[in-house]
Amino acid sequence: TEVEIMEGDNQVFCDRCKKNTDTVLRTAISTLPNMLILSLKRFDLDFTTFETVKLNSRCAFGQSLNMKQYTLEGLEAMESERPDGEADDMDTGTDESAPGHLDDEDYEYRLAGVLVHAGVAQGGHYYSFIKDRSQGPDEEKWYRFDDEDVTPFDPALIEAECFGGKVKKETKWPNGQVHTVESEQFANALMLFYEKVRQTDVPPAPAAKEEKESKEQPILLNLPMNNGYDVFEPDVKRSNRTHQWQAFLFDTEFQSFLKGLLGLCRMTSSSGESISDAPSNVGGPPGSEDSWKASIVQTLMAYVFDVLLYANE
Helix, strand or coil: CCCEEECHHHCEEECCCCEEECEEECCCECCCCCEEEEECCCEEEECCCCEEEECCCCCCCCCEEECHHHEHHHHHHHHHHCCCCCCCCCCCCCHHHCCCCCCHHHHEEEEEEEEEEEEECCEEEEEEEEECCCCCCCCCCEEEEECCEEEEECHHHHHHHHCCCEEEEEEECCCCCEEEEEEECCEEEEEEEEEECCCCCCCCCCHHHHHHHHHHCCCCCCCCCCCCHHHHHHHHHHHHHHHHHHHHHCCHHHHHHHHHHHHHHHCCCCCCCCCCCCCCCCCCCCCCHHHHHHHHHHHHHHHHHHCHHHCCC
16 A cells, blocks of 8 residues: 655646646555465565575564555545545554444454475475364464374464574583574465455346346257267377378388398399299299399388388478
């Protein structure tokens, strides 16, 4: 709700006045959720080293939180109750100046959980402290959820476990001297979960709006239904056939078979006799050795140029 006065060269054009005028710029919450999640800025960029660093500064928070002074209606009500000349002072948004006609319980939150990060920006460990909301409002049972370990937790230790900052550790030496060392607390709260005391019901959609939407939707009658199988079946079959052929052509056993054929073509009988047992009816007169050798060489060349050369593609 910090206010910025837009004046001088920063004036904003007013549609009603048709000219540039001084303007009050601020940010406020219009609608409050039932579960308010606050993310603490624990990680930042170090512009000196351009590395992400974790900020372990102390950040205190309470068990309860009143959001009235941060809402749009709360700010407007506070301004309307101020005397003339004090409307521009936005730093007085305290509970004492909050309007009385707005019920505090509508803006009251109770702490329901804390997400803790232990470690540095480059690595760490996450665990949570969560309040058991199944009990009555007077019950204060908290639990620590650390991976698979769930143990009871005392909410009085939230400050020591979650606020962060620097801690002092004292070490007593045998000679009686006490040595104090101050160090940062690397385990601190990263996200806060506040639950609204008076829950807000989500308004249902108006009946007229639903009826209008139903009328705008086209009525689908007597349209053929298709589960999509017939549409994709040809593509699936073609893809399966391609996969089968590729698996066959690039199989090591098939390539070993082709190498065997090539070796058969290069075989010659030491006695000068031809291989009469080889197939002789492939593209030539029966008994012709050159005919089946030529067919094998043609097949091998087709395999090399038509299959292997396109394998990388």
